[in-house]
Amino acid sequence: MDIASVCIFGGSGFVGQAVAEAAVARGLRVRVVTRRPGSARALTVLPTLERVVADPNDARSLSRALDNMDAAINLIGILHESAGATFSAVHAELPGKIAAACRAEGVRHLLHMSALGAARDAPSEYQRTKAEGEANARAAGVPCTIFRPSVIFGERDSFLNFFAALVRFFPVIPLAGANARFQPVWVEDVARAIAGALGDSQAFGKTYELCGPHAYTLAELVAFVAEASGRRPRIVPLPDWAATLQAVVFEHLPGKLITRDNLKSLSVDNVCASPFPRDFGFEPSPLEAIVPAYFTGRTARARYNLFRHRAGR
Numbered sequence: 517m518d519i520a521s522v523c524i525f526g527g528s529g530f531v532g533q534a535v536a537e538a539a540v541a542r543g544l545r546v547r548v549v550t551r552r553p554g555s556a557r558a559l560t561v562l563p564t565l566e567r568v569v570a571d572p573n574d575a576r577s578l579s580r581a582l583d584n585m586d587a588a589i590n591l592i593g594i595l596h597e598s599a600g601a602t603f604s605a606v607h608a609e610l611p612g613k614i615a616a617a618c619r620a621e622g623v624r625h626l627l628h629m630s631a632l633g634a635a636r637d638a639p640s641e642y643q644r645t646k647a648e649g650e651a652n653a654r655a656a657g658v659p660c661t662i663f664r665p666s667v668i669f670g671e672r673d674s675f676l677n678f679f680a681a682l683v684r685f686f687p688v689i690p691l692a693g694a695n696a697r698f699q700p701v702w703v704e705d706v707a708r709a710i711a712g713a714l715g716d717s718q719a720f721g722k723t724y725e726l727c728g729p730h731a732y733t734l735a736e737l738v739a740f741v742a743e744a745s746g747r748r749p750r751i752v753p754l755p756d757w758a759a760t761l762q763a764v765v766f767e768h769l770p771g772k773l774i775t776r777d778n779l780k781s782l783s784v785d786n787v788c789a790s791p792f793p794r795d796f797g798f799e800p801s802p803l804e805a806i807v808p809a810y811f812t813g814r815t816a817r818a819r820y821n822l823f824r825h826r827a828g829r
Contacts, residue, residue: 517624519586519715521545525572525614526591528552530672531629533559534703535589538711540564549581572610578617587625587714590614590653595642596772603777607645612652619656625715628653632664632699632725632786640780650723659720661713663706666727666786669803670703671810676741678773680811683742683749692762692774693782694735694753699727705792705800712796719795727788728800734782740803744811 522539526532527548536559539546546565549572559565570577572592582588594606611628618626634646654660669676682689706726713719732740735751742749754762759779767775792800 517715517717519544519625521547521585522587522589522714523547523549523582523585523623524589524591525549525581526593526629527589528559529591530670530674531668531703531706532591534670534707535591535710536565537562538704538707539589539714542711542714544714547581547585572614573605575613575617578613579621582617582621582623585621585623587627588614588618588623589627589629589710589714591629593629593631593646595778596767596775597777603641603645604648607642608648608652611649612655615653615656615658615660618658623658625720626653626656626658626660627663627710627713628660629663629665629710630723632666632727632788633781633784634664638781639783640777642777642781643784654721659717661719661721662723663710664723664725665701665706666699666725666788667701668703668706669700669807673703676700676737676807676811679738679741680745683738683745683747686749688750688752689738690752690754690758690762691735691738692754692759692779694733694751696734696782697731697785697787698734698737699731699787700737700803701726701728702801702803702806705798708798709793709796716795722795724793724795725788725790726800727792729792729802731785731787732803740807741811744808 522544524532524536527536528550536546536548540562547568548559549568549570551571568581570581572578590611594601597603615626630650631646633643636647638644650662667675738751763774763776763779766773
């Protein structure tokens with residue numbers, strides 16, 4: 517299918533900016549929808565990108581955003597609920613609204629980012645609503661492709677960088693879910709896969725799990741981040757009762773570092789059942805090849821190694 521333009525919802529975020537850059541690199545006309553004009557400012561240097569300020573929950577705004585677009589990508593998601601954004605509204609209902617608007621505006625391909633572990637019978641509300649969102653994205657009848665990544669890492673991520681901040685300031689890290697397993701995938705690999713699937717009829721109706729080449733426990737990831745940051749904290753795995761108590765306290769603090777729903781998600785391994793999809797024609801980058809380049813002081817030499825890695829791809 518010939519795709520010349522794409523509308524990205526959530527394009528101003530960590531993953532969204534990488535996807536927008538990958539789509540522009542393909543020569544596509546890219547429209548990024550954002551509710552906050554300043555949040556997508558970094559993308560204005562991209563030659564074929566336009567920003568549209570709109571509320572994706574508003575039907576008229578959705579129609580205007582999707583006008584004259586060949587494809588759409590939904591990347592909107594939250595890790596924690598708030599008074600103005602619940603899992604049900606953001607993960608389950610919004611994908612249905614976007615899919616219905618895509619159908620009304622003649623959009624020919626919808627790509628929707630869900631999450632690894634999404635299932636109707638999953639232990640957490642986060643995962644269950646992600647599964648509902650997948651079903652709602654497909655229900656409108658627009659050719660749809662679903663992506664389920666494990667935890668996504670990159671220079672501006674909120675996962676590894678969070679632990680990097682902790683190990684910088686605290687000599688002891690009390691860690692909930694220390695034995696939970698993850699298979700982190702680089703943000704640029706995710707963006708490359710999503711951009712590569714645009715307009716590909718072979719991707720219609722498919723669900724792709726996206727993981728890096730290796731799996732780690734959460735404790736191993738924290739230890740890796742500590743070493744890459746030049747720190748040696750003591751990591752103390754918390755028993756279930758202490759982890760729950762920690763979550764009860766933290767979910768009532770500003771920022772909600774961890775919640776009881778997050779703990780429920782950690783009870784299921786966040787790893788892929790099969791290797792990285794061959795459909796995309798490349799192998800994912802290992803964590804060890806990327807993270808040290810931006811954790812070791814962000815030096816010129818470290819950045820050179822990262823640029824060299826990218827060029828080799």
